[in-house]
Amino acid sequence: MSEIVDARGLACPEPVLRVKNVMDKIGCGEIKVLVNTVTAKENVSRMAKNQKWSVDISEEGDDWLITLNR
Amino acid sequence: MNNKIFVVITGALIGVLAVLLAKLGNPPNMGVCIACFLRDISGALGLHQNNQVQYLRPEILGMVIGAFAAAVVTKDFRVWGGSSAFTRFILGFLVMIGLLVFLGCPLRMILRLSAGDLNALVGLLGLVAGIFVGTIFLRKGFTLGQAVIQNKSNGYIFPAVFLAFLALLLAAPAFIFFSQQGPGSMHAPLAISLGAGIVVGVLAQRTRLCLIGGIRDLILFRECYMIYGFLAIFIVALAGNLILGKFNLGFAGQPIAHSDGVWNFLGMMLGGFGSVLLGGCPLRQLITASEGNTDSAVTVAGYLTGAAFAHNFGLAGSAKGVPVAGHNAVIIGLIVVACIALLNTYYNVKARTSSR
Numbered sequence: 540m541s542e543i544v545d546a547r548g549l550a551c552p553e554p555v556l557r558v559k560n561v562m563d564k565i566g567c568g569e570i571k572v573l574v575n576t577v578t579a580k581e582n583v584s585r586m587a588k589n590q591k592w593s594v595d596i597s598e599e600g601d602d603w604l605i606t607l608n609r
Numbered sequence: 610m611n612n613k614i615f616v617v618i619t620g621a622l623i624g625v626l627a628v629l630l631a632k633l634g635n636p637p638n639m640g641v642c643i644a645c646f647l648r649d650i651s652g653a654l655g656l657h658q659n660n661q662v663q664y665l666r667p668e669i670l671g672m673v674i675g676a677f678a679a680a681v682v683t684k685d686f687r688v689w690g691g692s693s694a695f696t697r698f699i700l701g702f703l704v705m706i707g708l709l710v711f712l713g714c715p716l717r718m719i720l721r722l723s724a725g726d727l728n729a730l731v732g733l734l735g736l737v738a739g740i741f742v743g744t745i746f747l748r749k750g751f752t753l754g755q756a757v758i759q760n761k762s763n764g765y766i767f768p769a770v771f772l773a774f775l776a777l778l779l780a781a782p783a784f785i786f787f788s789q790q791g792p793g794s795m796h797a798p799l800a801i802s803l804g805a806g807i808v809v810g811v812l813a814q815r816t817r818l819c820l821i822g823g824i825r826d827l828i829l830f831r832e833c834y835m836i837y838g839f840l841a842i843f844i845v846a847l848a849g850n851l852i853l854g855k856f857n858l859g860f861a862g863q864p865i866a867h868s869d870g871v872w873n874f875l876g877m878m879l880g881g882f883g884s885v886l887l888g889g890c891p892l893r894q895l896i897t898a899s900e901g902n903t904d905s906a907v908t909v910a911g912y913l914t915g916a917a918f919a920h921n922f923g924l925a926g927s928a929k930g931v932p933v934a935g936h937n938a939v940i941i942g943l944i945v946v947a948c949i950a951l952l953n954t955y956y957n958v959k960a961r962t963s964s965r
Contacts, residue, residue: 547755548689548692548755548756548757549752549755549756550692550753550756550887550888550889550904551819551822551888551889552747552822552825552826552829552830552888553747553752553888555826555829555830556747556748556829559830575687575689575758576687576689577685577687578817578897581612581817585612585832585834586830586832589830589832601687601758
């Protein structure tokens with residue numbers, strides 16, 4: 540079971556903050572993050588890599604689905 | 610790692626351009642200042658009548674054009690908005706009043722520091738304090754709500770307005786005001802200012818450089834990415850000022866600045882607090898408005914209106930200090946921003962639980 544974070548349409552730094560909160564809660568596992576701005580995509584990916592989570596990005600129509608694993 | 614190098618190069622280039630623009634005629638320690646230049650644009654359009662600060666600053670117009678072009682070419686141009694637009698307008702309005710009490714946006718604050726103006730150090734402390742208070746609300750769940758994708762035509766209006774301003778600058782009709790004295794009369798040659806603005810706009814769009822975001826992310830995530838850009842601007846501008854003999858360490862007699870520490874601190878605190886709630890510094894808002902974020906466009910409209918009020922009602926600081934009306938405006942501004950923060954942190958939580 541993966542956690543899902545819908546961070547579409549949120550201003551900085553809310554997407555990163557929401558993902559970080561889930562990371563802190565579950566410790567390890569899978570998190571799926573939906574974003575729709577390049578900035579959110581980059582910021583979430585950078586933070587995840589810094590926290591040693593693996594990052595996989597795929598396009599979902601107008602959005603991006605970022606899959607994080609640890 | 611490459612991104613870090615790019616943000617450092619961007620910061621360094623902004624530092625060089627800022628020192629050069631001041632050398633070529635822009636006001637001292639004001640090579641680039643988003644707050645001051647939007648205030649000048651507001652004056653040039655006749656929204657305020659302070660004849661010392663009226664000029665359609667080509668740097669700002671260039672930044673919008675550069676960021677828009679970069680966003681279109683790289684397919685970053687996405688039109689979205691609708692996240693508490695009027696709240697953002699008010700926040701933009703109040704941020705501008707805070708910045709004009711201090712006399713500069715976070716970018717000019719760094720440039721003032723790099724020229725030895727220690728009043729900017731007091732401003733930096735205020736800015737950090739404001740950002741810190743804002744991050745407390747962010748941690749507790751502050752949000753202005755989700756923006757939605759909008760019709761693409763919405764995103765073209767902001768760059769089109771600034772292109773129209775460029776046409777007005779070139780045509781210089783009688784109804785556009787151009788200062789004959791004071792900071793508004795001091796400017797580098799138009800083509801150089803415009804070119805520098807375009808370069809800054811492209812680079813800031815690509816790196817997402819945000820001076821509020823730099824300090825905010827350091828507090829929230831111990832993330833240093835943006836701080837490198839911040840430091841690069843400072844170090845390069847410092848070197849430039851030392852080479853050109855423009856470095857003058859101290860509090861007194863600094864150009865277009867005052868030494869009223871309390872109001873330098875509180876003005877910047879208002880700027881920092883409001884900007885964190887908005888999601889970025891004035892530079893970043895200008896860039897995101899150019900890449901299709903209509904909420905940022907509304908924020909910039911708030912800045913322009915705030916600047917007009919700051920001068921129509923005598924709220925802005927000057928070399929003489931900060932008028933009493935400016936003190937009152939900053940206090941009211943801090944209270945209003947705190948109310949917005951509280952309402953959008955705790956009221957939201959309630960609304961969400963009751964809908965479940």
